[in-house]
Amino acid sequence: MTLSRAEFAYLYYPGSPYARPPMRQDPALVWFQIQQNSEKGIVRALRQYGGEQLGYHSHRCAPDPEVQNDARMWTDCVVVARFGEPDTTASRLFGTIFERDGRFKFVSYANKL
Numbered sequence: 001m002t003l004s005r006a007e008f009a010y011l012y013y014p015g016s017p018y019a020r021p022p023m024r025q026d027p028a029l030v031w032f033q034i035q036q037n038s039e040k041g042i043v044r045a046l047r048q049y050g051g052e053q054l055g056y057h058s059h060r061c062a063p064d065p066e067v068q069n070d071a072r073m074w075t076d077c078v079v080v081a082r083f084g085e086p087d088t089t090a091s092r093l094f095g096t097i098f099e100r101d102g103r104f105k106f107v108s109y110a111n112k113l
Contacts, residue, residue, distance in 0.1 A: 001105065002105060003106070007105070008027075009027060012068075014069060015068030015069035015070075016030070018030045034110075037095070037110035038095070038108035039109075040110070041108065041109035041110040041111040042109040044111060044113040045093050045109065048083075049083050049084075053084050054083060055082035058080045059078065059080065061075065061078075071098055071100040073097070074096065075096050075097075076092075077096075078092050079091055079092075079093050093109070093113075094109045095108040095109065095111070
């Protein structure tokens with residue numbers, strides 16, 4: 001469901017702003033930061049919603065994706081669901097979604113829960 005290290009290296013990083021000045025960073029550092037934020041995010045989501053019944057209602061992302069080489073990056077995505085309560089709640093459960101050739105993967109599970 002998330003990008004593997006190889007997918008990051010060959011598909012994501014070359015088109016990212018971190019591959020070029022002025023934001024250029026070593027790919028290993030960018031991967032490390034993504035992984036750390038993803039681990040924190042999945043732990044937060046499981047602590048907040050783990051063990052509760054989930055009733056998916058809908059989702060939405062920013063209307064226009066960022067285009068990077070052959071990929072589209074869907075940002076600001078939220079899931080609208082019932083998390084063990086009768087009312088729906090919109091929650092950002094993950095970070096950017098990477099789309100390439102009609103296939104989708106989470107870049108990370110980073111969130112602000």
